[in-house]
Amino acid sequence: MEKSGFSPVGLRVLVVDDDPTWLKILEKMLKKCSYEVTTCGLAREALRLLRERKDGYDIVISDVNMPDMDGFKLLEHVGLELDLPVIMMSVDGETSRVMKGVQHGACDYLLKPIRMKELKIIWQHVLRKKLQEVRDIEGCGYEGGADWITRYDEAHFLGGGEDVSFGKKRKDFDFEKKLLQDESDPSSSSSKKARVVWSFELHQKFVNAVNQIGCDHKAGPKKILDLMNVPWLTRENVASHLQKYRLYLSRLEKGKELKCYSGGVKNADSSPKDVEVNSGYQSPGRSSYVFSGGNSLIQKATEIDPKPLASASLSDLNTDVIMPPKTKKTRIGFDPPISSSAFDSLLPWNDVPEVLESKPVLYENSFLQQQPLPSQSSYVANSAPSLMEEEMKPPYETPAGGSSVNADEFLMPQDKIPTVTLQDLDPSAMKLQEFNTEAILRSLNWELPESHHSVSLDTDLDLTWLQGERFLANTGLQFQDYSSSPSLLSELPAHLNWYGNERLPDPDEYSFMVDQGLFIS
Amino acid sequence: MDALIAQLQRQFRDYTISLYQQGFLDDQFTELKKLQDDGSPDFVAEVLTLFFEDCVKLISNMARALDKTTGAVDFSQVGASVHQLKGSSSSVGAKRVKALCVSFKEYCEAKNYEGCVRCLQQVDIEYKALKTKLQDMFNLEKQIIQAGGIVPQVDIN
Numbered sequence: 084m085e086k087s088g089f090s091p092v093g094l095r096v097l098v099v100d101d102d103p104t105w106l107k108i109l110e111k112m113l114k115k116c117s118y119e120v121t122t123c124g125l126a127r128e129a130l131r132l133l134r135e136r137k138d139g140y141d142i143v144i145s146d147v148n149m150p151d152m153d154g155f156k157l158l159e160h161v162g163l164e165l166d167l168p169v170i171m172m173s174v175d176g177e178t179s180r181v182m183k184g185v186q187h188g189a190c191d192y193l194l195k196p197i198r199m200k201e202l203k204i205i206w207q208h209v210l211r212k213k214l215q216e217v218r219d220i221e222g223c224g225y226e227g228g229a230d231w232i233t234r235y236d237e238a239h240f241l242g243g244g245e246d247v248s249f250g251k252k253r254k255d256f257d258f259e260k261k262l263l264q265d266e267s268d269p270s271s272s273s274s275k276k277a278r279v280v281w282s283f284e285l286h287q288k289f290v291n292a293v294n295q296i297g298c299d300h301k302a303g304p305k306k307i308l309d310l311m312n313v314p315w316l317t318r319e320n321v322a323s324h325l326q327k328y329r330l331y332l333s334r335l336e337k338g339k340e341l342k343c344y345s346g347g348v349k350n351a352d353s354s355p356k357d358v359e360v361n362s363g364y365q366s367p368g369r370s371s372y373v374f375s376g377g378n379s380l381i382q383k384a385t386e387i388d389p390k391p392l393a394s395a396s397l398s399d400l401n402t403d404v405i406m407p408p409k410t411k412k413t414r415i416g417f418d419p420p421i422s423s424s425a426f427d428s429l430l431p432w433n434d435v436p437e438v439l440e441s442k443p444v445l446y447e448n449s450f451l452q453q454q455p456l457p458s459q460s461s462y463v464a465n466s467a468p469s470l471m472e473e474e475m476k477p478p479y480e481t482p483a484g485g486s487s488v489n490a491d492e493f494l495m496p497q498d499k500i501p502t503v504t505l506q507d508l509d510p511s512a513m514k515l516q517e518f519n520t521e522a523i524l525r526s527l528n529w530e531l532p533e534s535h536h537s538v539s540l541d542t543d544l545d546l547t548w549l550q551g552e553r554f555l556a557n558t559g560l561q562f563q564d565y566s567s568s569p570s571l572l573s574e575l576p577a578h579l580n581w582y583g584n585e586r587l588p589d590p591d592e593y594s595f596m597v598d599q600g601l602f603i604s
Numbered sequence: 605m606d607a608l609i610a611q612l613q614r615q616f617r618d619y620t621i622s623l624y625q626q627g628f629l630d631d632q633f634t635e636l637k638k639l640q641d642d643g644s645p646d647f648v649a650e651v652l653t654l655f656f657e658d659c660v661k662l663i664s665n666m667a668r669a670l671d672k673t674t675g676a677v678d679f680s681q682v683g684a685s686v687h688q689l690k691g692s693s694s695s696v697g698a699k700r701v702k703a704l705c706v707s708f709k710e711y712c713e714a715k716n717y718e719g720c721v722r723c724l725q726q727v728d729i730e731y732k733a734l735k736t737k738l739q740d741m742f743n744l745e746k747q748i749i750q751a752g753g754i755v756p757q758v759d760i761n
Contacts, residue, residue: 101688102658102688102691102692102695103654103658104651104654104655104658104692104695104696105691105692105695107650107651107654108636108639108651108695111639111644111647112639115639146691148684148687148688148691173691174687174690174691174694175687195691195694195695196632196635196694196695196697198635199635
């Protein structure tokens with residue numbers, strides 16, 4: 084691996100998401116980052132692809148929620164079997180979810196909607212992993228290899244090394260060296276070995292061996308190796324896998340403790356952008372403390388590129404060997420996201436041109452073709468204003484006499500209608516409840532007669548705009564207003580008309596809509 | 605012709621801004637527009653098509669899950685679809701739809717049947733409203749181009 088030759092361009096990314104919209108968007112975004120993108124809608128399919136081409140991808144980005152497999156499970160598989168960096172994504176930024184991602188070894192957790200700048204920097208996870216690998220492969224003959232790495236990294240990546248943690252790293256490094264020397268072979272010849280793929284069978288053998296030995300604190304790589312009885316496996320392979328495994332276990336135990344440190348992660352719903360968690364966990368797990376250290380370096384550094392990352396990853400080593408009792412001061416995502424400007428200067432991005440140029444725009448796709456009306460050319464001066472001002476008024480009138488909900492009711496978790504029990508469906512009361520619910524839904528006009536389909540319901544919404552006179556640029560119609568008259572639409576499939584074909588309770592209004600007929604496009 | 609183009613462009617600009625101001629769209633939509641380029645001139649329209657298809661599918665899933673005639677309502681199933689819709693709407697910047705999903709999810713967690721049904725109706729209304737708005741917007745674009753003009757980039761501050 085040529086460190087100096089590392090380039091983010093052409094990074095092979097596998098994106099896994101069951102949401103087709105996001106898949107398309109992410110593919111586009113990643114391509115704009117000059118990455119090589121493969122998309123996948125199913126977790127199992129993703130695993131298949133990964134296993135098929137073991138060295139075919141550099142990094143995996145996966146959504147947390149997927150129908151065929153839990154995203155966290157996928158994360159574990161990828162981490163253990165393939166040792167690839169995995170980034171999790173979700174629209175949900177709840178602390179517990181993020182925590183889970185971190186615990187399962189995600190090297191980052193992105194919140195949807197995802198921004199370009201977040202994708203531009205994912206290559207750092209790949210680089211970090213490669214650096215770690217080198218160290219792992221160099222094995223436990225740290226006299227030779229480790230010093231070399233340290234010196235090399237110093238020279239090439241750390242530069243001025245302003246970071247305070249650098250001093251600590253050196254100290255920890257020596258400590259680790261000492262620790263490993265106790266178990267290491269005399270032979271420190273570490274030729275670069277092929278990366279071991281820890282299949283589940285192999286991992287199972289490993290786990291069995293560890294359990295056999297008993298307390299895994301005492302289990303050393305040599306003992307494990309002997310018990311496993313896998314001829315081609317080396318002590319170094321086992322040692323590095325053991326590190327990861329121990330960390331994995333300790334994280335599982337430490338799940339509760341880690342919560343104490345996660346206070347800074349806000350809830351996504353209120354501020355989606357803020358909850359970008361750069362936890363910096365590698366798979367399976369390097370402490371985020373390390374990553375944060377890297378973050379601050381990047382913020383300070385005038386020079387860009389891998390130098391902060393390398394310093395961060397150096398200290399990774401140390402935290403691995405030290406066992407659970409040491410509480411890692413994990414600062415999950417407290418640091419500001421890595422500045423994308425750092426990256427920008429590194430590569431010539433092709434930014435999207437500012438002006439939408441005139442181009443042959445095709446309006447042929449289905450979303451637009453549903454425009455039902457022919458009067459498109461007659462976009463009169465008034466039409467635009469009338470389209471816009473309507474938003475000021477609640478477009479839906481409450482049907483007279485109907486027990487439809489008003490805005491307050493909609494927002495209140497408690498229902499004002501006493502007959503509908505919210506929580507439990509007591510079988511004995513079920514019948515009564517259902518009857519009442521039916522009544523309610525009927526009055527809410529859950530469904531509309533079939534004939535209504537011919538007049539496209541999409542357009543009916545717009546008709547009420549015609550009532551307005553003035554053109555106004557509105558400042559935020561409260562969307563409570565929509566709830567006041569749900570009667571107008573429901574183009575739900577016919578088989579869902581389980582209450583039978585009901586008429587709208589307010590025929591006048593309905594005919595008004597039909598009369599007005601077409602909206603001006 | 606120039607006067608017409610200028611007028612259309614003005615309308616387009618005003619209309620677009622109004623969509624943001626009224627909370628139909630948020631800045632994710634802006635980001636989406638930025639992704640469109642010469643290599644994929646219909647990118648936004650294609651993405652929106654996928655989104656609206658997804659809406660139809662998910663809403664019908666929710667309706668099915670809320671159908672009491674087939675047995676007890678599985679709120680977790682409804683919640684799963686709501687979560688998916690939330691994710692989907694966040695991808696195109698469908699601000700109102702997304703906000704609705706937040707309330708909807710709460711009702712699911714509270715196993716509030718009435719609340720869920722109301723939310724479902726609302727969601728149905730909202731995505732259709734958005735669809736219509738966007739159709740209008742695309743129509744304006746088309747008219748500008750047909751008149752020989754360029755679609756202006758609208759700056760939403």
